[in-house]
Amino acid sequence: MPEVMIIGGDGLLGTAMAMRCDDLGLSFVQTSRRKGNTLHFDLRHPNNNLPNAKLVYLFAGVTSIQACDDDPTATHAINVQGIASVAKQYVERGSHVIFPSTSLVFDGTHRTPGIDHPIRPRTTYGKQKAEAERQLMTIGHSGPGSVSIVRLSKVLTQQVSLIEQWRKQLHAGQTIKAYRDRYVAPLPCAQAIDALLNIGLNQKPGIYHLSGPAGCTYADLAVAIAKAMGVDEKMIRSVDCKNALPAVGYTALGDCTQTNHESTGTAPPHPPHLPHPPRLPRPSAVTLAGIAKALACPV
Ligand SMILES: NC(=O)c1ccc[n+]([C@@H]2O[C@H](COP(=O)([O-])OP(=O)(O)OC[C@H]3O[C@@H](n4cnc5c(N)ncnc54)[C@H](OP(=O)(O)O)[C@@H]3O)[C@@H](O)[C@H]2O)c1
Secondary structure, eight states: OOSEEEESTTSHHHHHHHHHHHHHTOOEEEEESSSSSSEEOOTTSOOSOOOOOSEEEEOOSOOOHHHHHHOHHHHHIIIIIIHHHHHHHHHHTTOEEEEEEEGGGSOSOSSSOOTTSOOOOOSHHHHHHHHHHHHHHHHHHHOSSEEEEEEEOOEEOTTSHHHHHHHHHHHTTOOEEEESSSBOOOEEHHHHHHHHHHHHHHTOOEEEEEOOOTTOBHHHHHHHHHHHHTOOGGGEEEEOOTTSSOOOOOOOOSSOOOOOHHHHSOOOOOOTTSOOOOOOOOGGGOOHHHHHHHHHSOO
């Protein structure tokens, strides 16, 4: 039996998780809805034929806010019904299921909502993730397996198209425009993946928050990246968004988890049948300048 099942292996987090499992020597299987060597699986037609695994990461889904607004019914079938169906089959088989959720389950009025902050999503995507969370919590409680919900702020890598575009333009000596009226709480992908693995390998059910720094706008992030690249910050033009992106308010999270037991001393006993989880930096050690440096460094 593989240790890790990655449902949705082609996306940002699924690809990064597969690479990290490979690095750590964890056996894994990825699903995809594309043709290729991976296991074919589509959340629109979930079946019971997926292989067993100890840990199951549910990365598949429609992640575009616009796509969810455009077709709430079809995306609900994927993001809620499909996800709940896979979670149920794995919890019934005794697996630990990890579901990445989002800060958009909150209404964006609080700078750093904690785990118990009222759920009040404003977007269709956020509503679907909130409903999936509710269903998965119920499924997790029915056992024999268990569920962890991990709410994430915005996960970024150098390959995310906005960052790639900014870097290219700044390298070429071009000015870039960045929104001063839209918040982003950038979370480095590598950190998100190690935290997700840490939570999975510790097999502790519940709700977790992982977030980049609060109060940072896209313009702040662009300036930090420019500085990290050694480019004059005057190359960043702070502009108003004018509805190009939905106004979702604050997007950072509070009560961020210290999943590394070595930094807290409070982690559960490690299950003997699983490898030890990767170490994590303390959330407070992750600064905007540090994140910008990671996003800016030459590939
Ligand atoms: N990235 C973030 O900043 C962030 C933040 C908070 C939460 N999350 C959550 O983390 C998870 C992964 O995010 P991500 O950024 O890796 O997303 P992503 O890059 O958009 O990848 C989503 C994956 O889901 C697959 N998919 C879409 N519809 C499907 C269907 N009907 N059946 C099976 N697979 C389907 C896509 O397949 P194709 O490639 O074939 O289209 C893609 O591989 C999502 O649940 C997202 O809500 C992400």
